[in-house]
Amino acid sequence: MNGAPQFTAVTRLLHWLMAAMVLTMLFIGVGMVSTVSGRYHALVSIHRPLGIAIFVLVLIRLVNRWLHPGPPLPAHLNSLERFAAKASQVVLYALMIAMPLVGWGMLSAAPYPIVLAGSVHLPPILPHSAALYAILRRAHTVLAYAFFATFLAHFGAALVHGLIYRDGVFTSMMPWKVRPRDSSSSA
Amino acid sequence: MSYRSGFLVVVALTAGVAAAFGYTGGWFSPHRLGPQRMIAALEAAGGVHPGFRRNHAKGLCVTGYFDSNGAGARLSKAVVFASGRVPVVGRLALAGGQPFQPDAARTTRSFALRFTLPDGEEWRTGMNAIPVFPFRTPRAFYEQLVASRPDPATGKPAPRRMAEFLGAHPETARALKVLGDQPVSSGFADSTFNSLDAFRFVAATGASVPVRWALVPIQAFSADESAAAGSRAPNYLFDAVVTTLQHQPLQWHLVVTIAQPGDPTNDATQAWPADREQVDIGTLTIDHAQGEDGGACRDINFDPLVLPSGIEPSDDPLLSARSAAYARSFTLRAGETKAPSAVQTAPAAGGDRP
Numbered sequence: 001m002n003g004a005p006q007f008t009a010v011t012r013l014l015h016w017l018m019a020a021m022v023l024t025m026l027f028i029g030v031g032m033v034s035t036v037s038g039r040y041h042a043l044v045s046i047h048r049p050l051g052i053a054i055f056v057l058v059l060i061r062l063v064n065r066w067l068h069p070g071p072p073l074p075a076h077l078n079s080l081e082r083f084a085a086k087a088s089q090v091v092l093y094a095l096m097i098a099m100p101l102v103g104w105g106m107l108s109a110a111p112y113p114i115v116l117a118g119s120v121h122l123p124p125i126l127p128h129s130a131a132l133y134a135i136l137r138r139a140h141t142v143l144a145y146a147f148f149a150t151f152l153a154h155f156g157a158a159l160v161h162g163l164i165y166r167d168g169v170f171t172s173m174m175p176w177k178v179r180p181r182d183s184s185s186s187a
Numbered sequence: 188m189s190y191r192s193g194f195l196v197v198v199a200l201t202a203g204v205a206a207a208f209g210y211t212g213g214w215f216s217p218h219r220l221g222p223q224r225m226i227a228a229l230e231a232a233g234g235v236h237p238g239f240r241r242n243h244a245k246g247l248c249v250t251g252y253f254d255s256n257g258a259g260a261r262l263s264k265a266v267v268f269a270s271g272r273v274p275v276v277g278r279l280a281l282a283g284g285q286p287f288q289p290d291a292a293r294t295t296r297s298f299a300l301r302f303t304l305p306d307g308e309e310w311r312t313g314m315n316a317i318p319v320f321p322f323r324t325p326r327a328f329y330e331q332l333v334a335s336r337p338d339p340a341t342g343k344p345a346p347r348r349m350a351e352f353l354g355a356h357p358e359t360a361r362a363l364k365v366l367g368d369q370p371v372s373s374g375f376a377d378s379t380f381n382s383l384d385a386f387r388f389v390a391a392t393g394a395s396v397p398v399r400w401a402l403v404p405i406q407a408f409s410a411d412e413s414a415a416a417g418s419r420a421p422n423y424l425f426d427a428v429v430t431t432l433q434h435q436p437l438q439w440h441l442v443v444t445i446a447q448p449g450d451p452t453n454d455a456t457q458a459w460p461a462d463r464e465q466v467d468i469g470t471l472t473i474d475h476a477q478g479e480d481g482g483a484c485r486d487i488n489f490d491p492l493v494l495p496s497g498i499e500p501s502d503d504p505l506l507s508a509r510s511a512a513y514a515r516s517f518t519l520r521a522g523e524t525k526a527p528s529a530v531q532t533a534p535a536a537g538g539d540r541p
Binding site: 026027030031032033034035036037038039040041044110111112113115118119121123128130131133134135137138148152155156159160163164 | 190193194196197198200201204205207208211212213216219220221222225266306307308309325485486488490492493495496500502504506507508510511512517518520521522
């Protein structure tokens, strides 16, 4: 190995691309429901196709993760930290899958046309039911806040690894190739 | 970096991202006008009626079809404007948040439509039987709701607050004058319903023109005579529609008005000059009415920004506001238990007509 232990280039690309998309999505979501200004329509028009793009990418990412699991966590982490690391990843993946499906489902139940761009639209995935729409619309909000909270925990933990522990966890997902800090890591 | 300073950087960066999220969501902007405040103002004006639309609460479902004559196809590539017939679900309603208000001639009448296009697209539009809208911006609409709120001491709106509002909004005063001068028709059937807001029609060539549209009744106009007739039944406007549809359909021409450069597209309080080109693009036929409790229109949010390819929003600030506020209203009522609507029809009203 001629570098520090890192996820594959494809994994890192998917990670940072989706990080930008998901964070954009969360900010668009909280912003668009807060205003009746002209920004509302512009934001909604981005929100739908961006959500579907995230859904497609997360499925690709799950396959990629299964093919390339990446480097193990460092040995110094205690069992609570290991659990937090694994659990937050499971939650993030679950939300990346659930949020677009809940969004698609609630538009289906309302029913609204699910417009991606121009005349391109998706079929409904649930039957028409106002009561079901109300539940899913509520779930979309609750899950979005849970998503942002989990993102903050993930972001904070990554910074702790990168700035305080400096244990290679942060560098393992760096967008660029990182040289090892000492020769032992390339053994 | 020491452990301590590293920890501070982690906390500062995480808190910074959280604060940016909160700022985006308006948590630190108490004056931002969002759909929640808009709906709260409507409920303060019309009362809280769970399960009902927060505005235009009293209504009746109608169904029928739109026969496009093909004349709109040169202006817009929307599939609905090619020659042919598409099914329509509509809703006739009265403005205001009170679902049990008695019908009154001067209450603004509205007509909302959903066209279902052959390719699965939809066009939803909500029109009003007034020539101009009294408010240019969502903020003005909101301020008027607040100004007309009953004074807790007297139980009536304070005239001074409304006068102050009109002083600050001369465009509203001008529009209300236009509305007051408008002859009132006898019912829904002989009313002209206007989109009020401007949109853009985009042709297959990519050329785009600002437009407004209107439903112009084929039924002959007759002036409202409710003042002379004395007291009317509380649902007399809706009852007339139900009764007529048992014998014959109701029809409107869909007429598109094309703006000239300089005509305001961002100000629904101003009519466009009367000599602007108008194109009759087809005929709407309504042949059935249903009380909205079991009617096809009940669960439709007539969001004016549900548009097919070929129709786009203009820069009219009311459009986004209507879309956002209607979505909030729909979300609220979808999760609530609704009392029966004021206007009921016998099962399959008009359904026995061939």
